[in-house]
Amino acid sequence: MIELAWSILELIRKNPEEYKRHLVKRQMDAALADRFYQVDLRWRKIQVELNELRHRHNVISRSIGKTRDPEEREKLIAEARALLARLKELEAEFERLDAERRDIMMQLPNIVAEDVPVGGEEDSLPIEFWGRPKVWRGHIEAFLEQTEKYGFKVDYDVIDWRPVGHADMLEHVLKLGNTLKAGEVAGSRFYYTFNDIVWLDIALLLYAIDHMTSKGYVLVTPPYMLRHKVMSAVVDLETFKDAIYKIEGEDLYLIATAEHPLAALYFKEEIYDDELPIKLVGISPCFRKEAGAGNRDLKGIFRVHQFHKVEQFVFSLPEESAKIHEEIITNARELFQGLGLPYRIVNIASGDLGACAIKKYDLEVWMPGQGRYREMVSASNCTDWQAFRLGIRLVRRKGMVRDYVHTLNSTAIASTRTITAILENYQREDGVVEIPKVLRRYLEIFKGAPKDYIYPREKPPAGPWRKTS
RNA sequence: GCCGCGGUCGCCUAGCCUGGUCAGGGCGCCGGCCUGCUAAGCCGGUGGGGGAGACCCCGCGCGGGUUCAAAUCCCGCCCGCGGCGCCA
Numbered sequence A: 001m002i003e004l005a006w007s008i009l010e011l012i013r014k015n016p017e018e019y020k021r022h023l024v025k026r027q028m029d030a031a032l033a034d035r036f037y038q039v040d041l042r043w044r045k046i047q048v049e050l051n052e053l054r055h056r057h058n059v060i061s062r063s064i065g066k067t068r069d070p071e072e073r074e075k076l077i078a079e080a081r082a083l084l085a086r087l088k089e090l091e092a093e094f095e096r097l098d099a100e101r102r103d104i105m106m107q108l109p110n111i112v113a114e115d116v117p118v119g120g121e122e123d124s125l126p127i128e129f130w131g132r133p134k135v136w137r138g139h140i141e142a143f144l145e146q147t148e149k150y151g152f153k154v155d156y157d158v159i160d161w162r163p164v165g166h167a168d169m170l171e172h173v174l175k176l177g178n179t180l181k182a183g184e185v186a187g188s189r190f191y192y193t194f195n196d197i198v199w200l201d202i203a204l205l206l207y208a209i210d211h212m213t214s215k216g217y218v219l220v221t222p223p224y225m226l227r228h229k230v231m232s233a234v235v236d237l238e239t240f241k242d243a244i245y246k247i248e249g250e251d252l253y254l255i256a257t258a259e260h261p262l263a264a265l266y267f268k269e270e271i272y273d274d275e276l277p278i279k280l281v282g283i284s285p286c287f288r289k290e291a292g293a294g295n296r297d298l299k300g301i302f303r304v305h306q307f308h309k310v311e312q313f314v315f316s317l318p319e320e321s322a323k324i325h326e327e328i329i330t331n332a333r334e335l336f337q338g339l340g341l342p343y344r345i346v347n348i349a350s351g352d353l354g355a356c357a358i359k360k361y362d363l364e365v366w367m368p369g370q371g372r373y374r375e376m377v378s379a380s381n382c383t384d385w386q387a388f389r390l391g392i393r394l395v396r397r398k399g400m401v402r403d404y405v406h407t408l409n410s411t412a413i414a415s416t417r418t419i420t421a422i423l424e425n426y427q428r429e430d431g432v433v434e435i436p437k438v439l440r441r442y443l444e445i446f447k448g449a450p451k452d453y454i455y456p457r458e459k460p461p462a463g464p465w466r467k468t469s
Numbered sequence B: 001g002c003c004g005c006g007g008u009c010g011c012c013u014a015g016c017c018u019g020g021u022c023a024g025g026g027c028g029c030c031g032g033c034c035u036g037c038u039a040a041g042c043c044g045g046u047g048g049g050g051g052a053g054a055c056c057c058c059g060c061g062c063g064g065g066u067u068c069a070a071a072u073c074c075c076g077c078c079c080g081c082g083g084c085g086c087c088a
Helices: A007-014 A016-025 A031-066 A070-105 A137-145 A166-173 A179-185 A195-213 A228-234 A237-243 A259-266 A318-339 A385-390 A415-425 A437-442
Strands: A125-130 A134-136 A157-159 A218-220 A270-272 A278-287 A306-316 A343-347 A359-367 A372-381 A393-396 A401-404 A406-414
Touching: A007 A016, A007 A031, A016 A031, A031 A070, A125 A318, A134 A137, A137 A157, A166 A415, A195 A218, A195 A278, A195 A306, A195 A318, A195 A406, A195 A415, A195 A437, A228 A259, A228 A385, A259 A278, A259 A306, A259 A385, A259 A406, A306 A318, A306 A415, A318 A343, A318 A359, A318 A372, A318 A406, A318 A415, A318 A437, A343 A372, A359 A415, A372 A415, A385 A406, A406 A415
Parallel strands: A134 A157, A218 A278, A270 A393
Antiparallel strands: A125 A343, A278 A306, A306 A406, A343 A359, A359 A372, A372 A406, A393 A401
């Protein structure tokens, strides 16, 4: 018997109850698995009948070619026609079943890793803290809620003045952003940024690709749009609905992250085991509808429709993906340690995982203006979920066995979010923002770029502005 | 955008005109024999699915159509190459 190569299909056929437990962990309806099991069973049965019928038809059809006697020929053709009528009926049923089966199959989420906390968003578990957060006196209680509650003793500095939130910093203190005008001409969650903030954006991206390429990751500019068949293979249904922009009148979708085109780099390809791991670092703009976000983070540039991101992506051997997952989150740790931004690593709870991932780490930076840790990085192990949908096979040289590669992705740096973290963490009482030392080498070569500090201004360098506050 | 040519089982390629032998061959890869070891040589394997299995079905860029029968004929789409046009 041929081994079922996709882990989820194999699991449902062999042990549907086990798979249902994973659905429950994800707070999903376990009936999905039952439905698939039944449809799959019937699909297999019909296929047997269909093959039988087709075989008989093929036998007759082949014999027609060898028959010289015209009378005999007519008889055989009539017989083939009769068989064909029955075949058509059965084929119609099979096609209906096959469509239903594929439809459910595309909805099946990955399993949940053993060491993922079970529950909803509130059950996500911080597992590590780094750095020395600046905590405003009024946020101390909230800070302890986010640290000591989980059994971690995190040293922090108390500050007496209240840091200005990133949105107000950008727009009203530094005056280097304009979301009002952007809102008018493009819509909410768009922005104009100017001068030093743009330099900061670019410096962050350079810093991230410098760090990643020095580790041997291959630098990639990917397509910023993908076809439907590719996009739907890379993301789950929810993401598609809530995040993906479509190009009017074309079969093209804007990427929400470089993860999508990077995963697609090996669309329908075979990868030999001795080529793995393949480590990529992509740089691209990201476009997101943020349809499910409601009113959250409406101000500033924390949650926007468009930003730049440097993304890590790895194709790996199945037996190595857990190890590589640790590697990519560690790369992110290094980047944020370099920036001197205090963070915590969170093991995301089962109910909050995307359908693709068996396990996800978020890196959240302490935001002194908001008094909260906020997500900057997300690192997922998708095992063979994406690879199956993209048809990316793994060929093991020993015995030429075929299964699926594993895929992993993680943010390296998302520019706008990281800027908000810098604006809050490097802010002084007088409103001056210090530039993290590690970024300075990427700025010093440019005459017009800021070097050490970004200073508050009286009025913006460009764009309409009315004195309000 | 227009015209012409092309897309074959990992890679290269035959078959297409003139529909019907298992889609043939080369390379690579895997396994075996041989060998002190390697190479050469020889034998077998090398797309997907179903079936407990003997086997069977599907697969020639994708999707339709004609036919008892399609890699082969017809239509649409995608991609590549060459030429023309247009624009950086």
